[in-house]
Amino acid sequence: MGEAPTFILQELQNGIGNGFELKSGTFETDTIVGDKKYIIGGTNGETFSVKDQILDNNGLGACVDLIELGTKPISCNGHSAVLLKDRILILKETAKPDDCIWFLEVDTPYVRQQKKILGTDVVAWSKGVIGNSEKPVVISGPSGVGKGTLISMLMKEFPSMFGFSVSHTTRAARGMEKDGVHYHFTEKNVMEKEIKDGKFLEFASVHGNLYGTSVEAVELVSDAGKRCILDIDVQGARSVRASSLEAMFIFICPPSMEELEKRLRDRGTETEEQVLKRLRNAQAEIEQGRSSGIFDHILYNDKLEECYENLKKLLGLDECITPPKSSPPKEINLPRDHSVSKIDDKIIISSISSGLEKESKNLIMLDVSSLKGGAPGRTRGLDFQVIGSFSDGFNGNGPF
Numbered sequence: 001m002g003e004a005p006t007f008i009l010q011e012l013q014n015g016i017g018n019g020f021e022l023k024s025g026t027f028e029t030d031t032i033v034g035d036k037k038y039i040i041g042g043t044n045g046e047t048f049s050v051k052d053q054i055l056d057n058n059g060l061g062a063c064v065d066l067i068e069l070g071t072k073p074i075s076c077n078g079h080s081a082v083l084l085k086d087r088i089l090i091l092k093e094t095a096k097p098d099d100c101i102w103f104l105e106v107d108t109p110y111v112r113q114q115k116k117i118l119g120t121d122v123v124a125w126s127k128g129v130i131g132n133s134e135k136p137v138v139i140s141g142p143s144g145v146g147k148g149t150l151i152s153m154l155m156k157e158f159p160s161m162f163g164f165s166v167s168h169t170t171r172a173a174r175g176m177e178k179d180g181v182h183y184h185f186t187e188k189n190v191m192e193k194e195i196k197d198g199k200f201l202e203f204a205s206v207h208g209n210l211y212g213t214s215v216e217a218v219e220l221v222s223d224a225g226k227r228c229i230l231d232i233d234v235q236g237a238r239s240v241r242a243s244s245l246e247a248m249f250i251f252i253c254p255p256s257m258e259e260l261e262k263r264l265r266d267r268g269t270e271t272e273e274q275v276l277k278r279l280r281n282a283q284a285e286i287e288q289g290r291s292s293g294i295f296d297h298i299l300y301n302d303k304l305e306e307c308y309e310n311l312k313k314l315l316g317l318d319e320c321i322t323p324p325k326s327s328p329p330k331e332i333n334l335p336r337d338h339s340v341s342k343i344d345d346k347i348i349i350s351s352i353s354s355g356l357e358k359e360s361k362n363l364i365m366l367d368v369s370s371l372k373g374g375a376p377g378r379t380r381g382l383d384f385q386v387i388g389s390f391s392d393g394f395n396g397n398g399p400f
């Protein structure tokens with residue numbers, strides 16, 4: 001059995017939480033934001049937890065009820081907490097490189113909106129990701145217009161560039177549809193519970209069934225370095241517009257209602273009653289698609305090949321360009337013994353690593369000036385640079 005890890009105290013400066021070990025394997029940081037103290041704790045291997053205290057004049061506080069939204073990180077050997085403007089940056093020690101940066105949003109627009117809806121104090125977790133991925137593409141249009149056909153063509157031609165956001169739905173699977181590939185086919189009560197738990201980016205009742213995009217569905221695609229495609233209805237597109245997800249919005253229009261009806265009937269996947277319901281809804285969807293201001297682009301799907309070429313143009317994929325090779329994501333490695341300080345939008349992480357003969361000190365600068373997205377999904381736009389690495393006994397010429 002190895003020794004219980006000892007936790008190195010973090011520098012307490014510029015709003016940086018000092019982590020301390022409560023008992024073996026359990027750690028806490030305190031971060032004061034205005035008149036509140038956020039106590040963020042975790043036991044190695046379990047999910048983090050947050051307590052929120054309103055402080056009185058003596059700096060003492062009573063805990064308030066708090067709802068935590070988003071996916072909670074798993075705790076490890078300790079963490080640092082750094083207060084940014086409206087969120088707390090959490091640096092997990094010795095975590096896997098793709099799991100060491102997290103954010104707890106305490107006063108972002110998303111959290112403020114959720115506080116209003118839920119009528120209680122709310123915080124929201126999101127995972128930090130180095131770099132940016134391309135904006136997701138939201139494709140909407142009436143049933144039978146050809147959304148699925150166009151998306152399949154795109155995924156077939158550019159399999160390494162695009163990934164499909166697999167929605168949840170309460171409708172029954174069609175003959176060829178596979179669970180987890182075309183949709184996650186779900187029971188209504190299960191989906192309603194997950195919506196309540198904040199797991200969905202958007203949801204809507206469409207043609208009598210519940211459909212929704214989980215936060216995870218979009219993030220899985222982005223984490224794989226691919227551009228995410230969402231096939232969702234106009235109500236869903238409106239919700240995504242209002243969310244923290246920045247996306248490109250495309251509406252697909254049929255050449256005529258007669259042609260739309262023909263395509264729906266020829267597809268042969270719906271009962272007569274369902275076909276009629278979809279056609280009734282189509283009129284309103286087309287009106288909203290054209291006039292709501294939600295969509296950046298409208299494409300007419302008359303001749304399929306032409307429409308596909310136009311879609312590719314919108315996505316910057318004109319003719320025979322070779323898709324850019326995505327560079328491997330940059331990853332940060334946070335060793336056990338490190339200290340953290342903050343200068344404006346830069347977080348300086350200093351650590352010591354010991355080799356066989358000498359120790360070397362490493363300095364990493366994490367840039368948090370251009371954060372994008374956020375809870376309940378991922379916070380992107382982080383960047384970092386190794387700004388110094390020098391060995392013990394090295395005299396002068398180093399950066400410090």
Ligand SMILES: Nc1nc2c(ncn2[C@@H]2O[C@H](COP(=O)(O)OP(=O)(O)O)[C@@H](O)[C@H]2O)c(=O)[nH]1
Nearest residue numbers: 143144167203204206211212213231232233236
């Ligand atoms: N809001 C929302 N709409 C969705 C989602 N997934 C699918 N839809 C929409 O639900 C509608 C019905 O989809 P579907 O049952 O697959 O039928 P189809 O459009 O006729 O192929 C379409 O307008 C889809 O764009 C989702 O996650 N959220």
Ligand SMILES: Nc1ncnc2c1ncn2[C@@H]1O[C@H](COP(=O)(O)OP(=O)(O)O)[C@@H](O)[C@H]1O
Nearest residue numbers: 143144145146147148149263267301302303304
């Ligand atoms: N431009 C087009 N011209 C003729 N048929 C089309 C065209 N685009 C799609 N289709 C056909 O119309 C039907 C509906 O298309 P689909 O992609 O399933 O629509 P959606 O996903 O919008 O409901 C399919 O049978 C498809 O092959």
